[in-house]
Amino acid sequence: MRKTSMRGRLFASTIIGGALVASLSPAMAQAQAQDGDAVVTEIVVTGSRIRRAETTTPAPVTVLGQEAITERGFVQAGEALNQVTSIAPTFAQADGTGNESGSGQQFPNLFSLGAGRTLTLINGRRTVTTSSGLGDRVVDTSVIPVGLIERIDIVQAGGAAVYGSDAIAGVINYVLKRNFEGVELDAQYGVSSRDDNKKTALRATFGKNFADGRGNVALAAEYSRADPLFDRDRPLSAQGRVGYTNPANTGPNDGIPATVAGIGGRFYPFNFNGVIFSTPAPPPNFILRSGGVPQAFNAAGELTAYNPGTFLQIPFSVGGDGMPYSELAALRTGVERKTVNLISHYDFNDHVRFSGEFLYAQTIGRDPLGSLASNTVLNGQATGAGYITFNRTNPYLSAATLSTLSAANPTFAAGGPLFLSKAWSDLLPSREVKYTTDTWRALGALEGDFNKFDRDFYWSLSFSHGATKGTQSAWGVNTTRLYRAAAAVRNTAGQIVCGVNADASAANDDLACAPLNIFGSGNVSPEARNYVASLTGQDYWNTQDDLLATLGGDLISLPAGKAKFSAAYEYRHEWVRFTPFDADLQGLVGAGVPVVATSGKFHTHEFSGELLVPIIGGDFTLPGVQRLEFDGSYRFVDHSIAGTERVWGAGLQWDVVDGVTLRASKSRNFRAPTLDQLFAPSRTALAAILQNPCDSDRIATGPSPATRLANCRALFTANPGYGDLATFQDPSENFNNALVTTGGNANLKNEISDTVTFGFVLQPRFIPGLTIIADRIKIDLTNGLSPFTPMDFLATCFDSTSPSPEVCNTVTRNAQGHIVTAVSTTFNAGQIRYRGDVFNINYRVPLSSLFPNHNVGNLELGVEATHNRFFETSVTGSDFNRTDDTASMPEWRGRFDARYSRGPFSLYYSIDYLPETNVLRTSTIENTEFPVLKANIRHNLSAAYKFDKYTVRAGVTDLTDEMTSFPNRGYGDIAGRQFFVGLNARF
Numbered sequence: 001m002r003k004t005s006m007r008g009r010l011f012a013s014t015i016i017g018g019a020l021v022a023s024l025s026p027a028m029a030q031a032q033a034q035d036g037d038a039v040v041t042e043i044v045v046t047g048s049r050i051r052r053a054e055t056t057t058p059a060p061v062t063v064l065g066q067e068a069i070t071e072r073g074f075v076q077a078g079e080a081l082n083q084v085t086s087i088a089p090t091f092a093q094a095d096g097t098g099n100e101s102g103s104g105q106q107f108p109n110l111f112s113l114g115a116g117r118t119l120t121l122i123n124g125r126r127t128v129t130t131s132s133g134l135g136d137r138v139v140d141t142s143v144i145p146v147g148l149i150e151r152i153d154i155v156q157a158g159g160a161a162v163y164g165s166d167a168i169a170g171v172i173n174y175v176l177k178r179n180f181e182g183v184e185l186d187a188q189y190g191v192s193s194r195d196d197n198k199k200t201a202l203r204a205t206f207g208k209n210f211a212d213g214r215g216n217v218a219l220a221a222e223y224s225r226a227d228p229l230f231d232r233d234r235p236l237s238a239q240g241r242v243g244y245t246n247p248a249n250t251g252p253n254d255g256i257p258a259t260v261a262g263i264g265g266r267f268y269p270f271n272f273n274g275v276i277f278s279t280p281a282p283p284p285n286f287i288l289r290s291g292g293v294p295q296a297f298n299a300a301g302e303l304t305a306y307n308p309g310t311f312l313q314i315p316f317s318v319g320g321d322g323m324p325y326s327e328l329a330a331l332r333t334g335v336e337r338k339t340v341n342l343i344s345h346y347d348f349n350d351h352v353r354f355s356g357e358f359l360y361a362q363t364i365g366r367d368p369l370g371s372l373a374s375n376t377v378l379n380g381q382a383t384g385a386g387y388i389t390f391n392r393t394n395p396y397l398s399a400a401t402l403s404t405l406s407a408a409n410p411t412f413a414a415g416g417p418l419f420l421s422k423a424w425s426d427l428l429p430s431r432e433v434k435y436t437t438d439t440w441r442a443l444g445a446l447e448g449d450f451n452k453f454d455r456d457f458y459w460s461l462s463f464s465h466g467a468t469k470g471t472q473s474a475w476g477v478n479t480t481r482l483y484r485a486a487a488a489v490r491n492t493a494g495q496i497v498c499g500v501n502a503d504a505s506a507a508n509d510d511l512a513c514a515p516l517n518i519f520g521s522g523n524v525s526p527e528a529r530n531y532v533a534s535l536t537g538q539d540y541w542n543t544q545d546d547l548l549a550t551l552g553g554d555l556i557s558l559p560a561g562k563a564k565f566s567a568a569y570e571y572r573h574e575w576v577r578f579t580p581f582d583a584d585l586q587g588l589v590g591a592g593v594p595v596v597a598t599s600g601k602f603h604t605h606e607f608s609g610e611l612l613v614p615i616i617g618g619d620f621t622l623p624g625v626q627r628l629e630f631d632g633s634y635r636f637v638d639h640s641i642a643g644t645e646r647v648w649g650a651g652l653q654w655d656v657v658d659g660v661t662l663r664a665s666k667s668r669n670f671r672a673p674t675l676d677q678l679f680a681p682s683r684t685a686l687a688a689i690l691q692n693p694c695d696s697d698r699i700a701t702g703p704s705p706a707t708r709l710a711n712c713r714a715l716f717t718a719n720p721g722y723g724d725l726a727t728f729q730d731p732s733e734n735f736n737n738a739l740v741t742t743g744g745n746a747n748l749k750n751e752i753s754d755t756v757t758f759g760f761v762l763q764p765r766f767i768p769g770l771t772i773i774a775d776r777i778k779i780d781l782t783n784g785l786s787p788f789t790p791m792d793f794l795a796t797c798f799d800s801t802s803p804s805p806e807v808c809n810t811v812t813r814n815a816q817g818h819i820v821t822a823v824s825t826t827f828n829a830g831q832i833r834y835r836g837d838v839f840n841i842n843y844r845v846p847l848s849s850l851f852p853n854h855n856v857g858n859l860e861l862g863v864e865a866t867h868n869r870f871f872e873t874s875v876t877g878s879d880f881n882r883t884d885d886t887a888s889m890p891e892w893r894g895r896f897d898a899r900y901s902r903g904p905f906s907l908y909y910s911i912d913y914l915p916e917t918n919v920l921r922t923s924t925i926e927n928t929e930f931p932v933l934k935a936n937i938r939h940n941l942s943a944a945y946k947f948d949k950y951t952v953r954a955g956v957t958d959l960t961d962e963m964t965s966f967p968n969r970g971y972g973d974i975a976g977r978q979f980f981v982g983l984n985a986r987f
Contacts, residue, residue, distance in 0.1 A: 046124065046153035046173040048162060048631070049550055049566040050612045051458065058631050058651025058665035059159075059757050060775040060838055062086070062864075064152040071899075071908045071942050073190055073955050073980035075201035075224040076337065077152065077174070078106035078141030083912065085866040085893040086156055086838055088112040089973075092333035092365065096237065096969050098688050098734055101228075103435035103472070104335035104365025105130065105140040110156060110169035111777070111834055112871065112889050116785065117168040117671060117753075119159065122441075123176055123357070126163070126572070128466025128544040129674070130363075130437055136787075137166055137674040143361035143439050145341040147184065147205040147220040148176045156838055157777045158755040160669035161633035161649040164570065164606055168669045168753045168781065176343055176357075180207030180218040188982035193961060196233050197332075197975050199226045201982075215346035221339070228334035228368050231326035234963065234974050240265040240325040241967060242734070244312035245696050245727070246929075252700065257929045259697035261967065266322035267423075267735070268308040269315050270376045272521045273297045274422035275306060275322075278409055280387050282314050282377050282731065288418060290408040296321065301520030303401040313729050315378055323423050330369040331974070333435075338362045352448040357464075359441040370433025371474045373424040375482075379737040384479035384591050385686050388486050388518055389417040395488055395496045396517045426524040427482075427516075428475040428533050436473075441466035449553075457553030468542040473581070476536035476589035485516035485528055534583035536590070538681070540576065547571040552610075560614035560627070568608045575601040576675040584683070591739050593684040598744070600679035602642075604672075608635040617655075627655035631665070642672045642750050659765050663775075664758035673748035673785055677826040682743035689738050689790040689811075689819050692730040693798040699725065700927045701920065702799045703881040711798040715817075722817030732819045740790055742824040749828055753781040759838075769844030779834040784873075786829035790822035799881070833880070835870035839863070857902025865894040882921050887933055887971050890917045904946035908955070912938045914971060933965040936972040942980075951984040 044051050047059055062084060069080040082089040088111075092104040107115035116136025120127065122144075130140040152174055159167030183206050190199035200223075207218035231237040242265030249256045269275060269282045274297040276288040287294040287308060296306035309320020316325070342358040379386040392402055392412060406413035445462035487499040498513035514527035552566035577599040587594035610633045617627035631651035638644050649667035656662060691698055694712035702708045716725045732738040759775030786792070790811060797808040810823040845859040868891055871884040885891040894913040899906065914936040923931035939962075942955025957978045964972035 044124065046121075046171060046175075047155045047159060048610060048612075048633075049124075049568060050552055050564050050610050058653055058663050059667075060156045060759060060773070060777070062154040062156065062838075062840070064154070066146070066149045066151070069146060069149065070186075070982070070984075071906070071944065071953065071955070072910075072940060073188065073942065073953075073957065073978070073982065074146075075188060075190075075199055075226075076106075076142050076146060077144045077149065078108070081106075081108050081141060081152070081154075081172070083895060083910075084154060085864050085895055086110055086154070086836075088889075090115075091970075091973070092335060093969070093974070094231075094329045094331055096241070097690050098328050099690070100370045100433065101330045101333040101367050102365070103437075104333040104367075105142065105363065105435070105437070107131075107136070107138040107140065108172045110154070110172075111779070111836060111866075111868070113169040113779070113781070113832060113834065114786070116166060116674070117781075119163055119165075119167040119171045121163065121171060121173040122359075124173060125443065125462060125464060125548060126544070126546050127359075127441055127464070128439065128468050129542050129676075130439055130468050130470070131542075131674075131676060136677075136785075140363060140437065140439075142335065142337045142363045143339060143359065144174050145176070145203075145220045145222055145339050145359075147186065147203045147222060148180070148218065148341055148343065150175045150177045156775070157757050157779060158649060158665070158667040158669050158753075160647045160671075161608065161635045161667060162610065164572075164604075164608075164635065164637065165670060165672045168671055168751075168755075169779070176341075177207075177218065178343070178345060178355075179209070179216050180205060180343075181209050181216065182207060183985075183987040185985045186982065188980055190978055190980035192975060193977040193979070194233065197227060197229055197978060199978075199980070200224065211346065215344070217342070217344040220341045220343075223338050225336045226334060228330055228366060229332040229975070230368070231329070231331050233331060234976065236964060236966065236974065237331050237969060238326060239263050239967075242312065242316045242325050243697055243929075244316055245729075252926055255925055257925055258700055258927050260929045262312050262316060262318040264318050265312070265316050265325040266309055266318065266320055267315050267325065267376075268311065268317035268320060268322040269378060270374065270421040270423055271296065271321055271323045272423055272425040273299055273301075274420045274519055275308075276405075277377050277387065277419040277421055278411075280377050280419040284308050284311055284317075286377075288405075288408055290404055295404075295408065297519045299521045301396060301517065301523050302398060303404050315731055315735060327369070328372065330367055334366045334368070336364045336366075351450060352446065355443075355445040355447065355462075357441070357443040359439070361437075361439045363435075363437045363439075365435040365437075367433045367435075369431050371428070371431050371476065373427045373475075373477050375420070375422060375424075376735075376737075377419060377421040378731050378735050379686070381483075383686055383737060383739060384477070384482075384589075385737060387419040387421050388483070389419055390486075390518065391415055391417050393489060394518075395490045395515075396519055396523075420518055422518075424524075425521050427477065427529060429529065430475055433472070433474040435470070437468060437470045439466070439468045455554035457551065459552075460548070460550045462546075462548050464544075464546045466544045466546075468540075470540045470542075471537065472540075473535055473537035475533050476583065478532055478534045478583065478588045479590070479592055480588065481513070481532050482516070484513055485532055486518050488515035488517070534589050535581055536583050537581050538584065538595075539579045539581075542675070543575045545571075545573045555611075558614060559620035560617035560629075563614065564612040566610040568606075570606040570608070571604070572606070573601070573603040574675055575599070576679060578679075578681045580681060580683070590685040593739075595681055595683045598679050598681045600675045602640045602675065604640065605638045606635060608633065624656055625654065626657060627653070629653045633667075637670075637672075639672055639750075641678065642748075645670050645672070645750055659763040661761040662759075663761070665756070667755045669753045669755060671751050671753075671785060673745075673750070673826065676744070677748055677785060678744050678746055680742070680744035682741060684739055684741045687738060687740040687790075687822075687824075688735055689730070689732050689740070689794065689822055691791045691794070692733050692819060693794050694725065694728060694817075695730055695733060696726055696728055701922055702795065703922065704799055704801075705922065705927075707801055708798050711800075711803060719813075719817060721815050722813075728817065730818050738790065738819045739821045740824050741821070745825045745827065748785060748826060749783055751781060751783045751785050751828070753779055753832075755779050767843075769846055771840070771842045773838075773840040775838050777834070777836050777838065779832070781832040781834075782830070784829045784832055785826055787824075788827040788829065789824050790819065792827075792829075793823065794819075830874040831880070832873050833870065834868075837867040837869065839865045839867070855902065857900060860897075860899045862897040863894065864897075865892060867892055884921075886918050886920050886923075887968050890914050890971075906944045908940075908942045908944075910940045912936075912940070914965070917971075919968070930967055933968050933971050936962060936965045938962045938972060949986055951986075952982070953984070954981040955979070 120139035309317030443464035447460035651665035
């Protein structure tokens with residue numbers, strides 16, 4: 001194999017501290033070669049399998065170096081990718097609507113098109129997905145070894161013709177070091193200014209050349225841990241903001257918002273001790289009163305006065321003794337990760353090389369408040385989370401409590417029931433939901449080159465096997481056992497037992513039943529807890545086998561240079577299996593519906609080809625055309641489930657004069673449905689629907705408020721029992737009382753996108769060190785695969801001018817119009833249209849020329865920005881919802897970087913910028929209390945100093961503790977000011 005030297009400056013226009021822009025003009029490359037410190041050779045760059053002498057590509061490419069990760073104090077790749085302005089930042093964070101904070105996994109999401117539309121590669125090859133359930137075919141950034149990262153290439157827009165399914169928004173390629181030698185140890189500790197959000201990271205990398213430099217082997221081991229955060233840990237989330245209908249609102253044009261937020265929100269119908277209702281319904285007047293005073297239990301299980309707080313609307317109040325809204329979910333999931341990686345290669349001779357890669361990673365996400373056992377009047381008993389009845393025979397009631405309750409309620413005194421509404425703090429061993437993911441990947445590859453017919457050719461053959469084993473586990477309630485244990489009585493011997501065991505001579509349903517004290521908090525016996533609590537969750541396996549063969553090289557010689565080609569065949573086999581826990585298989589937990597174990601598989605045969613044709617260049621030039629080059633690619637896919645697909649790409653690069661390059665590309669891309677999306681097991685459980693479009697505080701919102709209002713009026717007119725639309729509130733919006741069936745959809749089809757990019761690269765010779773890059777991106781997607789929650793189905797139904805029965809019938813309602821059942825699945829959801837621009841400016845300031853004869857060091861300045869000009873989605877193909885210039889997709893996102901170095905010292909400063917934006921495009925003061933979010937500007941500062949073999953670094957992110965723009969939890973970084981200190985030793 002011809003040895004390729006990549007010393008010196010074969011780089012991709014560094015945007016310091018963040019993005020390196022893959023755009024190097026031939027003129028710059030020639031200038032570097034003349035410097036004598038760089039040998040420019042043909043390499044394979046991300047976005048193509050054709051070797052070329054420059055890193056220019058028709059589509060825009062951004063690059064992150066390892067330095068961009070370490071100098072900001074990031075402990076895993078996802079944190080660095082969050083800084084790239086074209087990638088939507090993702091955090092393991094709850095959104096404040098009652099949803100859990102989740103698994104802790106992070107997946108890159110280019111242009112907010114969805115993580116499943118961004119393809120992840122390791123050294124240019126696919127790897128097994130780490131997702132589960134309704135997950136996309138995505139790879140958690142936590143599995144990537146930071147110590148072995150050489151760079152991260154980010155191809156913005158397209159790539160399916162080269163790499164296959166999923167490359168719609170673009171490609172993330174983790175390029176790992178191939179010739180690491182020596183020993184590197186690295187340790188870092190981080191903590192917030194509030195003494196929480198602690199992050200610990202350790203890594204060790206060992207590498208050794210052997211066989212006179214023909215071979216190399218490197219081993220890297222890493223460990224990192226980030227603690228969870230709770231709502232109480234940050235000022236905004238600690239407020240417990242809950243929305244309710246504004247009583248001061250007088251109409252749609254009065255300048256008064258229709259909804260406002262209550263601070264210190266609580267669920268007045270229940271708390272952890274138990275609230276007593278005389279009627280099993282949530283209106284506050286149904287709370288049992290004694291002498292006019294509402295009644296509940298204290299922690300000891302004795303009767304006490306209950307303060308329901310200031311009523312807002314069902315189920316919320318402000319103040320009082322109800323369960324705090326901030327106790328419903330954690331703010332951020334804690335994540336612990338371990339990785340071990342082995343990379344090696346050996347050159348048999350100058351023309352044949354063997355490469356091997358082995359990866360193991362374990363990620364454990366802990367959501368400390370991911371589950372909550374509750375039995376409240378917000379739910380019916382049939383759901384398993386409904387109220388618990390009790391009467392005067394319950395042996396855990398004291399004489400004083402019996403007397404007061406009997407006096408307050410004659411029905412109870414006569415033997416009738418009262419109704420207990422509570423959340424449990426002691427029924428389950430823990431509220432934690434644990435997500436454990438183990439990922440393995442082994443790859444072997446042969447690659448080489450040869451000369452034939454006076455042409456240079458290269459080839460490769462690789463095979464990889466990857467597997468992900470995951471477990472999602474939590475404690476749940478065996479509903480049958482709960483109600484059985486709650487029906488406690490005294491037997492003939494005076495002992496407290498379950499009612500089914502009251503008579504030892506009678507036939508018993510369950511002799512193991514342990515009586516449950518339902519009153520107060522901390523009174524559940526270990527025996528009752530063991531009897532009622534069951535582990536719930538699932539194990540899942542994902543496997544992937546991938547065989548890839550490529551052949552490329554010179555095709556013919558043209559006046560402008562050699563035309564080149566690359567051809568590839570890829571075979572991929574993927575398999576998935578879901579195995580619910582025993583309690584889920586038997587339908588013992590939650591709603592009592594069995595979950596069925598499922599599995600599925602598919603395989604693909606894929607043929608692809610690329611062509612690189614120099615039209616003008618070399619000795620053949622024209623005025624205004626120094627170089628003109630065409631790129632073409634084509635891929636044929638035969639998928640065993642989704643059928644055949646044909647995609648392609650085409651691009652042009654035009655060097656007008658030295659330092660001025662124009663480029664453009666057009667491509668057709670696709671994404672096939674994943675096995676998870678097709679075959680995920682059907683599971684029915686209680687969940688919140690988050691938003692009901694017909695709620696009084698939602699009726700005036702949405703992409704077309706008039707359409708939504710008309711559809712809701714039609715529903716309420718046809719069902720008079722639903723009440724007054726002007727005051728309607730669905731409690732299933734905010735609490736888990738709807739039976740939501742989650743699972744796969746076997747009827748899914750491929751989604752298709754058409755992508756166009758065009759832009760320029762400027763490297764003016766009269767300003768050495770300056771690079772300016774701008775590209776426009778246009779993506780049109782049809783037949784999109786989207787994870788549809790009940791909220792999405794409802795919005796699709798009521799915001800459509802022609803509601804689809806298939807969509808609207810995914811929910812059912814009770815007599816009051818409240819959602820009682822719903823569906824969550826993947827759906828071919830119509831269309832997405834994106835228009836945007838990406839900009840990169842980098843300037844290596846020539847301090848040495850400004851201050852000759854002085855050692856003044858080096859200074860680099862950089863700006864990266866993404867302009868989201870237009871983004872709209874439609875699930876029906878006709879009703880589009882624009883989300884650009886909103887909190888979810890701000891019109892601009894920018895970053896400024898400055899890096900100064902002099903000898904062993906380096907200093908880094910950056911600004912992360914989000915502009916002032918609307919909450920939604922339809923947000924006005926009439927429908928949103930704070931319709932506009934202020935700009936979010938966060939400053940970051942770090943420094944490093946090298947002492948011989950040791951480097952000490954320290955820094956602070958979000959220096960001014962900006963956090964997020966009020967009252968949004970996600971517009972910025974709610975973690976706030978964070979300090980870190982690290983030590984690196986290299987031997």
